[in-house]
Amino acid sequence: MSEYSRRDLLRHIGISLTLGAAGEYVLAAQDVQHIHQTLAPQNGHYTPKSLTAHEYATLQRLSDLIIPADELSPGALSAGAADFIDFLCSASDEMKLIYTGGLAWIDEAMKHRYGGKTFLAADPSQQTALLDLIAYRENLRQDPALSPGIDFFAWARKMVADAYYTSPIGIKDLGYMGNTAMTHFSVPREAIDYAVKRSPFA
Amino acid sequence: MQSTKSAQVFDVVVVGSGAGGGTAVKVLTDKGLQVALLEAGPMLNPAKDFREHVWPYQVDNRGAGAHSELYFGRQQWGYFAAPVGYWDIPDEPYTVAAGQEWRWFRSRIVGGRTNHYGRISLRFSDYDFQPEDGLSDPWPVTYQEMSPWYDKAEGFIGVTGTKEGLRTAPDGNFLPAIAPRVHEVLIQKSCGKLGIPCIPSRMAMLTKSINGRAACHYCGQCGRGCVTASAFSSSQAMIFPAMKTGKLTLITGAMARELVTDGSGKVTAVSYVDKATRSEQQIRCRAVVVAASACESARLLLNSKSARFSAGIANSSGQVGRNLTDSVGYSLSGTVPALANLPRHNSDGIDGMHVYVPWWLLDDKKKNFPRGYHIEIGGGFRMPMIGSFHGECAAFQGYGRKLKDSIREQYGATVGFAGRGEMIPNKDTWCEIDPERVDAWGIPVIRFHARWSDAEINQVRHMHETFTGIIETMGGRVMGGRPDPKTAGISTPGTIIHEAGTVKMGDDPNRSVLNKYCQAHEVKNLFVCDAAPFVSQPDKNVTLSIVAFAWRASEYLAEEMRKGNV
Ligand SMILES: Cc1cc2nc3c(=O)[nH]c(=O)nc-3n(C[C@H](O)[C@H](O)[C@H](O)COP(=O)(O)OP(=O)(O)OC[C@H]3O[C@@H](n4cnc5c(N)ncnc54)[C@H](O)[C@@H]3O)c2cc1C
Numbered sequence: 001m002s003e004y005s006r007r008d009l010l011r012h013i014g015i016s017l018t019l020g021a022a023g024e025y026v027l028a029a030q031d032v033q034h035i036h037q038t039l040a041p042q043n044g045h046y047t048p049k050s051l052t053a054h055e056y057a058t059l060q061r062l063s064d065l066i067i068p069a070d071e072l073s074p075g076a077l078s079a080g081a082a083d084f085i086d087f088l089c090s091a092s093d094e095m096k097l098i099y100t101g102g103l104a105w106i107d108e109a110m111k112h113r114y115g116g117k118t119f120l121a122a123d124p125s126q127q128t129a130l131l132d133l134i135a136y137r138e139n140l141r142q143d144p145a146l147s148p149g150i151d152f153f154a155w156a157r158k159m160v161a162d163a164y165y166t167s168p169i170g171i172k173d174l175g176y177m178g179n180t181a182m183t184h185f186s187v188p189r190e191a192i193d194y195a196v197k198r199s200p201f202a
Numbered sequence: 203m204q205s206t207k208s209a210q211v212f213d214v215v216v217v218g219s220g221a222g223g224g225t226a227v228k229v230l231t232d233k234g235l236q237v238a239l240l241e242a243g244p245m246l247n248p249a250k251d252f253r254e255h256v257w258p259y260q261v262d263n264r265g266a267g268a269h270s271e272l273y274f275g276r277q278q279w280g281y282f283a284a285p286v287g288y289w290d291i292p293d294e295p296y297t298v299a300a301g302q303e304w305r306w307f308r309s310r311i312v313g314g315r316t317n318h319y320g321r322i323s324l325r326f327s328d329y330d331f332q333p334e335d336g337l338s339d340p341w342p343v344t345y346q347e348m349s350p351w352y353d354k355a356e357g358f359i360g361v362t363g364t365k366e367g368l369r370t371a372p373d374g375n376f377l378p379a380i381a382p383r384v385h386e387v388l389i390q391k392s393c394g395k396l397g398i399p400c401i402p403s404r405m406a407m408l409t410k411s412i413n414g415r416a417a418c419h420y421c422g423q424c425g426r427g428c429v430t431a432s433a434f435s436s437s438q439a440m441i442f443p444a445m446k447t448g449k450l451t452l453i454t455g456a457m458a459r460e461l462v463t464d465g466s467g468k469v470t471a472v473s474y475v476d477k478a479t480r481s482e483q484q485i486r487c488r489a490v491v492v493a494a495s496a497c498e499s500a501r502l503l504l505n506s507k508s509a510r511f512s513a514g515i516a517n518s519s520g521q522v523g524r525n526l527t528d529s530v531g532y533s534l535s536g537t538v539p540a541l542a543n544l545p546r547h548n549s550d551g552i553d554g555m556h557v558y559v560p561w562w563l564l565d566d567k568k569k570n571f572p573r574g575y576h577i578e579i580g581g582g583f584r585m586p587m588i589g590s591f592h593g594e595c596a597a598f599q600g601y602g603r604k605l606k607d608s609i610r611e612q613y614g615a616t617v618g619f620a621g622r623g624e625m626i627p628n629k630d631t632w633c634e635i636d637p638e639r640v641d642a643w644g645i646p647v648i649r650f651h652a653r654w655s656d657a658e659i660n661q662v663r664h665m666h667e668t669f670t671g672i673i674e675t676m677g678g679r680v681m682g683g684r685p686d687p688k689t690a691g692i693s694t695p696g697t698i699i700h701e702a703g704t705v706k707m708g709d710d711p712n713r714s715v716l717n718k719y720c721q722a723h724e725v726k727n728l729f730v731c732d733a734a735p736f737v738s739q740p741d742k743n744v745t746l747s748i749v750a751f752a753w754r755a756s757e758y759l760a761e762e763m764r765k766g767n768v
Pocket residue numbers: 217218219220221222223240241242243287307309310311312313314315316318319320321322323456457458459493494495496498502699700731732733742743744745746748
C-alpha cells in the first residue's frame with residue numbers, strides 16, 4: 001500500500017488535474033485544501049460564548065467523566081468537548097436550553113442529595129454516584145423523577161462523544177487512518193486473518 | 203406574464219442537467235448540434251463547493267449545521283455532502299394525497315443528483331425488459347438491443363466490476379474491481395455458506411484513468427463530490443467538457459415552466475422562469491429533450507396544456523404521471539464479534555460497498571412475492587462524524603473508561619445491509635398536478651399518491667430473514683428490534699430516490715407516451731430522457747440505464763434531425 005503525506009496528497013491532486021479534462025473549475029483544488037487547513041482549531045484558551053463560567057466548568061467536568069483520559073489517549077476535556085457544545089449553544093436557543101436546563105437539574109439534584117453542594121463542588125465519588133443514576137435509562141423504572149436528568153445525560157453523552165471523536169485526539173484514539181490519497185487500495189492480510197480466525201469460518 | 207423570446211433557434215433544448223440531461227448534452231454536442239441546457243439550479247464549482255478531504259474539526263460546527271440542524275432532525279442533507287440536494291426545497295413545495303406518504307429528494311445544481319448519488323451501476327436483465335410473470339408491461343426494447351448502449355455508457359462513465367455470468371447481473375464493460383474490505387470478506391464467506399452470491403460491486407468510480415479523468419485516490423468520499431472527477435457526475439464528466447466545445451449554451455437558474463407548441467403540435471420553444479429576475483423567457487428550438495427527473499418531467503408535460511393537448515402535451519393516452527414506482531427499501535445492521543478490536547488500517551477505498559449481492563432466487567417458485575432485490579453492504583472504519591457513535595452511546599449507556607473501551611472495540615465491527623427491491627407498478631401510485639398549489643414561480647406543483655402492496659411488504663419480510671441469516675452465520679448479532687409487523691419496516695415510498703415510470707414508453711400509443719426511442723408518439727420533436735420512460739422498476743438502481751437510454755435516444759434524435767425527420 002503506498003500512502004501519501006498530506007503534502008503529497010496536494011501534489012497528487014495537482015498532477016491528476018493536469019491530466020484531467022474535468023473543466024477549468026477544478027483547477028483551484030489546491031487552494032481549497034489550503035483554505036480548509038487554515039480553519040483548523042487554534043489550541044489555546046476558549047472563552048465560552050453562551051454558557052456561564054459555572055455552566056461551562058460543570059460541562060467540562062461532565063465531559064471528563066464521560067470520556068476520561070487513560071493510558072492510551074487524552075480524554076474529552078483535552079479535546080475541547082465543552083467548547084464545541086458551548087459553540088453550538090451560541091447559535092441555537094433550542095440547544096442552549098437543553099444545556100442550561102440540564103446542567104441546572106444536575107446541580108439541583110446534587111444539592112438535594114449531598115447537602116447543598118453543586119455538582120462541581122461535590123466529591124468525585126458523589127459525582128459518579130449521580131451519574132450512575134442518570135446514565136442508564138432503566139433507572140427510570142425505580143425513580144420516574146430522574147427523567148429530565150436521564151434525558152439530559154443522553155444528550156451530553158452523545159455530544160461529548162461527537163466532539164471527542166471528531167477531534168484530532170479522538171480520531172487518533174479510534175485509529176481512523178483514512179482521508180488520504182493512495183495510488184492503490186489493498187487490505188492488510190493480518191487484518192483479514194485476525195477476523196477470519198475469530199469467525200465461525202476459521 | 204410578458205416573455206422574452208430568444209433570437210437564436212437552438213437545434214435542441216435540454217431541460218435538466220442530471221444523468222439523462224448530461225448524457226443528451228454530451229451526445230448531441232459531440233454530433234455537432236447547437237444545444238441549450240436549462241438548469242433550474244446554480245452553476246457547480248467543484249473546487250469551492252465540494253468538501254472532499256475536509257475533516258469535521260476543520261469546520262466550526264463539525265457538520266452539525268449552523269444551528270445544530272443535525273441534532274434536531276432538520277438537516278436537509280449531509281453537511282459535507284455535495285451541493286445542493288434537499289428533501290424539501292423552500293420555494294418548491296409538493297403535496298401528497300391525504301393519509302399517504304411520499305418523499306421526494308431533489309437536487310438543484312448543475313449535474314443534478316449525479317453529484318450526490320451512490321454510483322451503484324447495474325444493468326437491467328433480459329427478464330426485466332420482458333417480464334415472464336405478466337405483472338407489468340413488457341418494455342418496447344430487449345436486453346439484446348440495449349446491451350451495446352450499456353457498453354457505451356459504462357465505457358464512458360467508468361464502472362468497476364467482474365465478469366460473473368449471472369443472468370440476474372449481466373456482465374458489462376468493466377474497469378478493475380476493488381479489493382473487498384475485512385467485513386466484506388466475512389460477508390462473502392457467510393453468503394457462501396448460505397448459497398447466496400456476493401460479488402465485486404459495480405460502481406462508477408475510476409479504478410483506472412479513462413477519458414481524461416484521473417484515477418481514484420481511494421479516499422472514500424465520493425458522496426461529498428470528487429474534486430478529481432474520478433467518481434462520475436454528469437456535471438464534471440459531461441457538461442463541463444461540452445462547454446468547451448462551444449456547442450453548448452448553459453443557462454442556470456432557469457426553471458422550465460411549459461413546452462410551447464405550434465399549430466401542428468410540434469414544440470417550438472421552452473418557456474422558463476429566470477429565477478434571478480423572476481421573468482419569463484422563451485428559448486426557441488427545433489427539438490427538446492426533457493430530462494428534469496422522472497416526476498419533474500411529468501410535471502412539465504402536464505403543465506404544458508394547449509387546445510390540442512388539453513391533458514398536457516403528448517398525453518392523449520392519459521399515462522403521464524401514471525405508473526410511478528420507487529425501489530423497495532429495507533435496512534438492517536448487526537455487530538460482529540469477529541471484527542471487535544480489528545487491527546486498524548485504512549479501509550476508505552471507494553465510497554460505499556466493494557461487494558454486493560445480486561438477486562439469486564430467480565428460479566424459486568415458492569417464495570410469496572414476485573420479482574426480487576439486491577443487497578447493498580456497509581461497514582468498515584469510516585471517518586468519524588457527528589452521529590457516528592450515537593447508536594453506541596444509546597446501546598451501551600453508561601460512561602467513562604468503559605464507554606471509551608466499548609467504542610474502541612466496536613469501531614469497524616458493525617455491518618449494514620440494505621435491500622433494494624422491485625416494486626410492481628400499481629394504479630394507486632402516481633402523480634398529478636395539484637389544482638390548488640403553485641410554487642414560488644407560480645408553477646402548479648405535483649401531488650403524489652402512493653401505496654405499497656403485499657408484494658412489496660412480503661419482499662421486505664424476506665429481506666429481514668435474509669439479512670438476519672447473513673449476520674448470524676458470521677457469528678453476529680442483529681441490532682434493533684423486530685420491525686413493526688404491519689409495515690415490516692418497509693421504506694417510505696420515494697425515499698430510495700429511484701422514481702421512474704411517469705412518462706412510460708411502449709409500442710402502443712394508447713397505453714404509453716413514448717416510443718422505444720423515448721420520443722413522444724404524438725410529438726416527434728419531444729424526447730424524455732430520465733427514468734420517466736421506464737416501464738418497470740427492476741431491482742437495479744436506475745441511473746446506468748438512464749444514461750444508456752438517453753445515449754440511444756440522443757443518437758436517434760441527432761440522426762432523425764440529420765435526415766430531416768425532426
Ligand atoms: C443520495 C443518493 C444516492 C443515490 N444512489 C444511487 C445509486 O447508487 N445508483 C443509482 O443508479 N442511482 C442512485 N441515485 C439516484 C440517481 O441520483 C438518479 O437516478 C439520477 O441522478 C437521476 O437522473 P435524472 O436524469 O433524472 O436527473 P437528476 O439527477 O434528478 O437531475 C435533474 C436536474 O434537472 C433540474 N430540473 C428539474 N426540474 C427542472 C425544470 N423544470 N427546469 C429546469 N431544470 C430542472 C434539477 O435542478 C436537476 O439538476 C441516488 C440518488 C441520491 C440522491
